Structure formats: structure tokens, C-alpha cells
Amino acid sequence: MLRTQFEEELLNLHNQFYEMGMMVSKAIHKSVRSYVDHDKKLAKEVIERDELVNELEVELERKSFEMIALQQPVTTDLRRIITVMKASSDLERMGDHAVSIAKSTIRVKGQERILEIEKEISDMSDYVKKMVDNVLVAYVKTDQEDARLIAKMDDRVNEYYESIYYNTIAAMKANPETVVSGTDYLDVAQYLERIGDYVTNICEWIVYLATGKISELNSNRDEGPAEYK
Template structure:
């Protein structure tokens, strides 16, 4: 009976985590759409909806700690709960960065736009959102190998950041009118780059879930911590 209750609780944790992930994915998409379109209404929506993401993280953490205290799980069961707690914290931070992008939209004061950079930011956002969606899928399927592949795609996100940085700095030097807007572009690209890092963190927790080892993914180091 107790085992059945525990399995129901685990299933509930998974479902809540996945729901939280979908909200986060939507927030990333909407925040960049708002920024590119200069749509403050969508931006305010992203900020308002972040409360729901925060509440889900609190619920997940509370339930996880409760399950550890009452059920005293070991081995795989404990790894599942730890993964949910750690990965939901990373999801919450992704949501925070989506809010930061939305706030950048609200700050924009109709400054000179650099269309080529905005297009590149849109492409970068697509790559980041795909990482978020893919990592949720890998989590549900407990697919460690896929998680490792997803982490590799963070290098594509980093390449976008460098390209946007170089394009923006060049334009700012050539056209002083773009300096204020260009600063926003650099900030938004930075937020997106950090989202890629947090997705990589979640990939590492998926690998931990399956193997019990914490691997450093997408770096030049081959550390492995037991």
C-alpha cells in the first residue's frame, strides 16, 4: 500500500515537472516574440505568468522533501526525487531569464533597430526553445544518451551569441544611433545563452538519474564525480 502511494507521488512529481517545463518553454517563446515585435502586452503577460512557474517550483521542492522525510527512499527512487528538485530549480531560472527578456521589451524606447541582429536573435531563441522542449522529452523518457546530445547543441547557442555580439558591436561603432538598442540586443542574447547553460544542467541531472554519476557536459573537461 505504501509503495503504491509512493509510486503515485512520483508520478505526480513527473507530471508537475513536465507542466512546469511547458510553461517555461512558452515563456521563452513569448518573451522573445515580444522583444522582436516590441509588443509590451505580451511582455507583461510573460512577467505575470512567471508567478505560476515559481509556485510550481515551490510545490515540487516541498513535495520532494516531504517524500524524502516520510518514505526515506534509496537508490533509484532517491535519484528521481533529487533530479526533480535540481532540474526544477534550473527550470525556474530559465523562467527568470524569460522574464528578463520581457523586461528588456518594456524598457525599449523605440530606438534605432538592427533588423539583421533581431533576425539572428530570433534564430537563437528558436534553437534555445528546441533545447528546452527536447530536454523535457528526454526527462520524461529518462533518456541519458539523448540528454548528452542535447547538451552538445548548447555550442550552437554559444555560437549564436558570439555572432550577435560581433554584429551588434560592429553596428554600434558604425552607427551611434544604435548604441542604446544594441545594448538591449546584447543583454537579450546573454539571457538566451544562459538559458542554454541551464538546459545543459538539466541534461546532467538526467544522466545522473540513469547512472548515479554527475558528468560535466559540454565542456572541455572530462570530470566525473561519483
């Protein structure tokens, strides 16, 4: 009887994590849409809804600690709970970066814009969102092979960032009136690049869940689960 109840609680934990992930995925998509389309209303919606993401993370952490304390789970079950705790913290940070992009939208005044770079930022965000959606599916299936492939996608995110960086710097040098918008482009691209890093963190937690081992999947990052070795 107790075991069945524990498994139900574990399933609820996983479902809530997935729900949180979908909310973050939508937030990333909407924040970049709002930025490229100058849609301040949509940006405000992203900022307001972030409260729900934060509440879910706190709730997941509370439930996880409760389950560890009351049920004293062993091996696989404990790994599952730890994975949810760690990965939900990564999701929450991804949500924070989506909020930062939305705040950039609200700051934007009628400055000189560079449409080619905005197109590249939009493409980068579509790619990052695909990574987020893929990692949620890999998490649900505890698919470590998929997790390893998704982590490799982060190389492309870094390429997007470099391209946006160099194109923006060149545009700013050529036309000083683009300096304000250009600085914002660099910020937004960096937020997206960080989101890619957090997706890779979650990939590492999926591998940990499947194998019990913590692996560093992408050496191009400077933080992640490897620090818990």
C-alpha cells in the first residue's frame, strides 16, 4: 500500500516537472517573439507568468525533500527525486533568462534596428526551444542516448551566438546609431546561449538518472552537474 502511494507521488513529481518544462518552453518562445515583434504586451505576460514557474520549482523542491525524509527511498527512487530537484532548478533559471529577454523588449525604444540580426536571433530561439522540448521528452523516457544527442546540439547554439556577436559588432562599427539596439542583441543572444547550457545540464541529469553516473556532456560550458562529482 505504502509503495503504491510512493509511486503515485513520484509520478506526480515527474508530471509537475514536465508541466514546468512546458511553461518554460512557452516562455522562451514568447519572450523572443515579443522582442522581435516589439510586443510589450506579450513581454509583460512572460514576466507575470514567471511567478508560476517559480512557485512550481519551490513546490517540487518541497515535495522532493518531504519524500526523502518520509519515505527514505533507495538507489533508483532516490536518483529520480534528486534528478527532479536538480533539473527543476535548471528549468527555473531558464525561465529567468526568458524574463530577461522580455524585459529587454520593454526597454526597447525606437532605436535603429538590424533586421538580419533579429532574424538570426529568432532562428536561434527556435533552435533553443527545440532543444528544450526534446529534453523534456528524453526526460520522460529516461532516454540517455537522446540526452547525449541533445547535449551535442548545444554546439550549434554556440555557433549562433558567435555569428550574432560578430555581425552585431560589425554593424555597430559601421553605424553608431545601432549601438543601443546592438547591445540588446548581444544580451538576448547571450540569454539564449545560457538556456542552451541549462538544457545540457538537464541532459546530464538524465544520464545520471539512467546510469547513476554524473558525466560532463559538453566541455564548452563552465558550470553544470559536473561540479557535484
